[in-house]
Amino acid sequence: MGPVLAGILQLIALVAALALVHVPLGTWMARVYCADRHWRIEKWIYKGIGADPDAQMRWPAYLRGVLAFSAIGVLFLYALQRIQGVLPGSLGFSSIAPAQAFNTAASFVTNTNWQSYAGEQAMGHVVQTAGLAVQNFVSAAVGMAVAIALVRGFAASRTFASALAGGAATRTGELGNFWADLVRGTVRVLVPLAAVAAVVLVACGVIQNFSGIHEVGRFLGGTQQWNGGAVASQEAIKELGTNGGGYFNANSAHPFENPTPFTNLFEIFLILVIPFSLTRTFGVLVGNVRQGYAILATMATLWVGFVALMMGTEFAHHEGALQVAGGAMEGKEVRFGVGGSSLFAVSTTLTSTGAVDSFHSSYTGLGGGITMLGMMLGEIAPGGVGSGLYGTLVLAVVAVFIAGLMVGRTPEYLGKKIGAREIKAAAAYILITPALVLVLTALSMALPTPPHSVLNPGAHGFSEVLYAFTSAANNNGSAFAGLNANTDWFNTTTGLAMLLGRFLPMVFVLALAGSLARQQPVPVTAGTLRTDKPLFTGLLTGAILIIVGLTYFPALALGPLAEGLA
Structure with a gap:
């Protein structure tokens, strides 16, 4: 099978998988945000944070909730990094410098996950799990909550609790409750999906442990050491929540995070599944699923177009070395090839994910431009x-x-x-x-x-x-x-x-x-x-x-x- 055909088949398989889950997942998320009952664990959370989940909020109050929660997240994650050196499970790593700790805290709370450090050489187990992984969940839930608030603005002619059944007309200016939306998005959507995804990744070879630093081999007369970590669980939510980042500096190009072509395609699926399915949620909440399909068609058109441009650019090889390699393979993993790398690069830059299975700096000049343009469009195809x-x-x-x-x-x-x-x-x-x-x-x-x-x-x-x-x-x-x-x-x-x-x-x-x-x-x-x-x-x-x-x-x-x- 030629590399071009392999890339096309991966694209077809990915589209089929996304289409299969679009309706059930999108409808479930609509029901989550319209539910009039709280789960027991959700009630415990509301009691712990002192929130009234049934109080309706106008947009200034909703915004204050978003900003207050995010500010607390930045302060907590900054402090956790600054005291890392005295925490258990630090693996001997020192505390993070102030400027870098601020950058990392801002990065993970904003769903960016930009990393100016090598994860396996800087962050211990406590910071990775209690700090970074937690923000992977809640920062994604904040984005979902704001999106649902906007959808409620369009659908405000009906009561939220009865939107699925058809409610009576209202005109209140209320957008729901931020704390309820945050908790429900985390508990009912992100946690269950991430748990299933983590099990799949572990079964496919992604590591999941809390081991210390140990020697894994000798190369060219020297030694190489690696530490383990709860990689599969963090990998699942980093892709599912369109977060990015990674346990290792090589990110999703590292075999501990992304060992096979199947896991590569599965991680791309995780990146795209919620953003594409949210268009169904939008259609259900506004009472017209065709409106959701129109938004979905726009997102899909841009995404497929960018994939075609990227594959064309990276497979177009006029130099001798590129012809032998079957494409522009510099900076790409052989196990993924040009097709799998192009799919990943487009999907990660057209969403707010930031995970990479190849190095975008090594793409062709036009290929690098495509990744930038995907972000510049606002990452809306399908976006974060x-x-x-x-x-x-x-x-x-x-x-x-x-x-x-x-x-x-x-x-x-x-x-x-x-x-x-x-x-x-x-x-x-x-x-x-x-x-x-x-x-x-x-x-x-x-x-x-x-x-x-x-x-x-x-x-x-x-x-x-x-x-x-x-x-x-x-x-x-x-x-x-x-x-x-x-x-x-x-x-x-x-x-x-x-x-x-x-x-x-x-x-x-x-x-x-x-x-x-x-x-x-x-x-x-x-x-x-x-x-x-x-x-x-x-x-x-x-x-x-x-x-x-x-x-x-x-x-x-x-x-x-x-x-x-x-």
Whole structure:
């Protein structure tokens, strides 16, 4: 079997698996967030944190819950790293330096999981499990909660508890309860799925233990030592929650994390399964599953298109060495090949995952540009857990507004008018991340100290810095692998980019949700734009590529395009 055919067959198998679970998982998540009863373990959690899960919140209160919980998470994880040296199970590792501890705390709380350290040489078992792994769960649950709050803004014409059965009209401006959404997303969705995924990974050879440092072999006359860890359980939630990161510096290219082509495909499935299934959840909650299919079609079109571009770029080999290898194999694991690596690279950069099974810095110039563009679009195809759905819905609001301007009609989406307040919130959401990426990249290239981190000068070196801030501000977490980011400058600036890139957009998403929730639904007329048809899918896809993609075109021209066309 040729490598191209193998890549295509992997793509077909992945699409089939995602289609198989789309309806049951999406419907289950809709029921989770509409349930009117609390599980016993959930009641214990509410009692422990002093929260009333039945109290409805307007968007400012919901936002305060998000920010307060996340701030506590940053402080706790920072403190845990700073005292690592005296904790049991530290494996002899010292405490993490202040700048790096701040960067790591911001990274994992914001669902970014950017790592400026080698995991097997820095983090002990307690920090990995009680700190990083816990944030993998709750940061993903926060993203899901914000997405559900926005969906409730669109679906506010019906009571939340009876949304599946068809509720009576309401106009309260309430978005549900953040603490209930956080706990339910964790307990009922993420924990059960991660447990099953971890068992599968262990059965396929991923390690799961708490062993110390031990010698694993002798190479070229020297010795090599590795430590174990609860890798399978963390690998499962890092992919399922679109977190990223990893126990080992080589991330999902390491055989302890990702040993076989099957585990590679399974991990890609875990990355995509919740974001794609959330479109079904959206359709069920708004009472029209066709609306969910329209969003799904937009996400799938972009994802398949990016996969095709990446495979074409990496399989296009004109040099002798590449012809012998069957593609651009530099930086890729032989057991995965170009096809499996391309699938992983596109999936991880079109979501907020950040895990890698190959090194994006070693991709062709245009291939590296594709990974960057996937993040620059806002990681909405299908995007991160929760963040992909609310990002796409914000862009859907903009697409409807543009359509309304073209035909001279007041824009409406799902029965809600899109006025000045809504479009200002959407525009602010879109502009925040590009501003962070471009300003911080420009500062890093202009200042004298940071360029010492760049190993390759010229267009590729610029791409390394551009990729780093694109990854941080979009809460992705993957790296180009050629940049030394463990400096005070990059630890501080990428940490700030992660925090601002995560929580400022949430402010405008929740403000938009609150504005929509207060509106009385308008009736559908003959002039209403049908947003559940292929025409709208095409309009939304075009709006995403034009509005978001062109924002970064000058920067891409200086880096990956210049390198790829040289």
